[in-house]
Amino acid sequence: MLASHFVQRISLRRDTVEHFDRYPFNLQAVRHLDVLEPHPKVTFFVGENGSGKSTLLEAIAVALGFNPEGGSRNFHFDTRPSHSELHAHLRIAKGYKRPRDGFFLRAESFFNVTTNIEQMDADPAPAPPVINSYGGVSLHEQSHGESFMALMMKRFGGQGLYLLDEPEAALSPQRQLAALARLHDLVRDGSQFIIATHSPILMAYPDAWIYRFDGEGVQRVDYEDTEHFQVMQTFMRDPQRMVRSLIGPD
Template identity: 50%
Template structure:
């Protein structure tokens, strides 16, 4: 029996590109026509500046999420810094609609937290509303606590969750907690699309891992440079330091 994915991929329709240049000039979009997803968890992995966050952002907006993050019902904007990529991306949707969804990105977490507080102020029952965010304002929690609160309390069964570098706020132990929570949600029918540098998160079993370079290349956990570098460093940190400091 196949997996029922809410978002099965995105197609780049080049005839809808109105202004050539960034981000379409990034190597990732050379020969890029379509991204197909086949697993409940898809990782986009690449170096800084490779375009993985840009692609995740475009996918999220094309799927109906607010550019600065949140649920599909969130509508706030502090600064329109998102790229026009979403205008040329057509989502390939599955047969079923998600019951829930959230777009979480590290760089706009502060703005997201402020918007959540705005909603709480107009809620007839703020205490009940905040229960989905760890019982209190996200601003009253550390950056890492706030991210984890969303995973543990706001994310629900049968949802579509698009995350951009969620490990930025999380310690290794909290990344393990996130991994366990992600598995619970996958088991209950959720789908994750994640741009990440974290070998801990990338270790999720039976996930699609796409290396972002010139286009997208399917790869495996053991083949990832992130994983090889981390293993080599932890196996012999002094040797690696000697090489780096010479």
């Protein structure tokens, strides 16, 4: 039976890479990448800063036709080209179903997306304003976290493919829990998520697949085996002890 999820397999076309000693191919996660299979519902990319998780997520998004700075496939603005050429060397195997919706969120460039929405709405058009899909309130007139939640609650419509790069960046722990609940609603409505994150709250989503990016490449791991979970667990058991070990006695 054909798999029903939107992205089945991500492969590096290694024969098309001329040099593995320059960025982004010199990243260990990319250098050792062969085939990565996302979960049909929720997949997490985790790892230290600079490990390559956001680089790979961005390349997947661009290979699928999303704007490099974020947005849906209908966004075509270009503030400052910064994406790598990795997308040109990926092979994306897709399922037989096509997503009804889709969005690529980059936390660091979401400001540019919101600006582009205002620019599009400033031009006369027969269609309703774009901002109506995000709740009707300017995203620039909301806090960073509120605009992220407006995106998830109002814009994401289900049966979609959603690629999120560090969505927790602007969210309080309480809002991360709310985002987790919304993610579940969208999964039950037939959506697939691939998320690069540092949040142990988000990556606790049941049955998700977690891929760890490190010096040995990309490996699937259990939630309890992630450094994020272990560090947070140790900290919460005795916060003052860990703080004293870091800053020393007065």
